[in-house]
Amino acid sequence: MPPPVGGTAAPAVLARLQLLITRRLDGLLQGEYLGLLPGPGSEAGESRAYHPGDDVRRMDWPVTARTTVPHVRLTEADRELETWLAVDLSASLEFGTAQCLKRDLALAAAAAVTHLTVRGGNRVGAVVARGSGPPRRLPARPGRRSAQGLLRTIASPDTPPGEVDLAALIDSLHRPPRRRGLAVVISDFLAPAEQWRRPLRKLAARHDVLAIEVLDPRELSLPDVGVLELLDPESGATVEVQTADPRLRERYAAAAAAQRGEIEAALRRAGAAHLRLRTDSDWLADIVRFVAARRHARSSGAARGAGLDREVT
Helix, strand or coil, X not given: CCCCCCCCCCHHHHHHHHHHHHHHHHHHHCCCCCCCCCCCCCEEEEEEECCCCCCHHHECHHHHHHHCCCEEEEEECCCCCEEEXXXXXXXXXXXXXXXXXXXXXXXXXXXXXXXXXXXXXXXXEEEEECCCCCCEEEEEEECHHHHHHHHHHHCCCCCCCCXXXXXXXXXXXXXXXXXXXXXXXXXXXXXXXXXXXXXXHHHHXXXXXXXXXXXXXXXXXXXXXXXXXXXXXXXXXXXXXXXXXXXXXXXXXXXXXXXXXXXXXXXXXXXXXXXXXXXXXXHHHHHHHHHHHHHHHHHHHHHHHHHHHHHHC
């Protein structure tokens, strides 16, 4: 189990993160994939017959019209990738009851994406939002030195009060328009899904989108510890609850499960890949399993498509 990230922005913490990520994850991205999210790339390639499960956004309409048979356009793996991070660092991430804060987990996720994509001329940029103030835009630049500067900005401990407008943060990745790349949204997604679902769907229509959700186990269930005073870090409001009441704990767990189910469904309908990281689990192992599962699913789909093509011919 990797040690917790820690709540400091010291260069030693970032160096430690880079070492952990390089040791555990570096080998995952060898071969045709140049980003954390295995995908088909964006350079146009050949066409082949459509089969169930193909992305309809890649339909090759000219070939389909000529042959009267649905075709999809295959794509080549990019030799250069531009990745943009949308990092939500609202006050709600200053919470954690396990191995680290949610904010530390967000930094770890950003470090993993950054260190594993800033290679071979790849560029990484970020839009970082804290509290109710305007988000800070860090232009996409190549090189590890620029990546370290980006992570130092994300690791800054200054978190003013207020709620981050997640929809506006996601929408900021559209401006200015960019060629197809990878967009990574890191948040706890506690804002109502109806606020950010549409901007995320719009983003996924042009880019490969990875949504990294960070959460703490106490957001899913309450412990039986008697009277508990809870503070909303964004509004400053406090409330006392009697956690010894089993019906209260059951209602809380049901409401939390419904909320997480709504988040998962919204991300799925938007077309985003979904990676959930918890403060009480091995976040590096979770990333490894996620990348491996995505690769297995894509390779299985490609194999099925090849088999169908052979049957047709």
